[in-house]
Amino acid sequence: MTEHRHGEGEVMGRFGRVIGLVAAGALAGGALVAGGVALADGLPWSGGEHVSYVKERRTIPAGYLSTNVVCPQGQQAVGGGYAHLGEHDRERPVIAEVNAPSNTSGKPDEVNNAWSFLFMNDKEETTPIDVYVICAPIDG
Structure with missing residues (x-):
């Protein structure tokens, strides 16, 4: 039976990808919220x-x-x-x-x-x- 060990660089690479995906998701979510606010400001009534x-x-x-x-x-x-x-x-x-x-x-x-x-x-x-x-x- 062969034992497979993840090297520290491989684990950090996966962790970095996860952090990158979370950050990208947060940015996309922020853009959607900001877009919704901008849309609400552009609707044909005030307040x-x-x-x-x-x-x-x-x-x-x-x-x-x-x-x-x-x-x-x-x-x-x-x-x-x-x-x-x-x-x-x-x-x-x-x-x-x-x-x-x-x-x-x-x-x-x-x-x-x-x-x-x-x-x-x-x-x-x-x-x-x-x-x-x-x-x-x-x-x-």
Whole structure:
């Protein structure tokens, strides 16, 4: 049986590579954080204190539910989503076919002041769901 021993230089070489990878990861992470801060500074509103969200509860019947959540007057939708509160059925899940920004005017060039959803419930039972919109002041 042959014994293999790592020389001190080989161990230090591996240790140096690990330290190099950790340092590279830290630099990349720092760049992503700084990039996120720069992106947040470039968003079309000023100051996070004016960002708000609206949460409403809906009940999805058997079949379809088309609904939206509207921002307060003077604000635009910058995000949205939903939280499924009912029991999950892998065989017949509730499906969100639409989860997107929209506007209540129906005019394509208007500011998106709402978040729209279209849910499909293939079960016999109704299912509760919370729907959200994240809103920020309209520039201008």
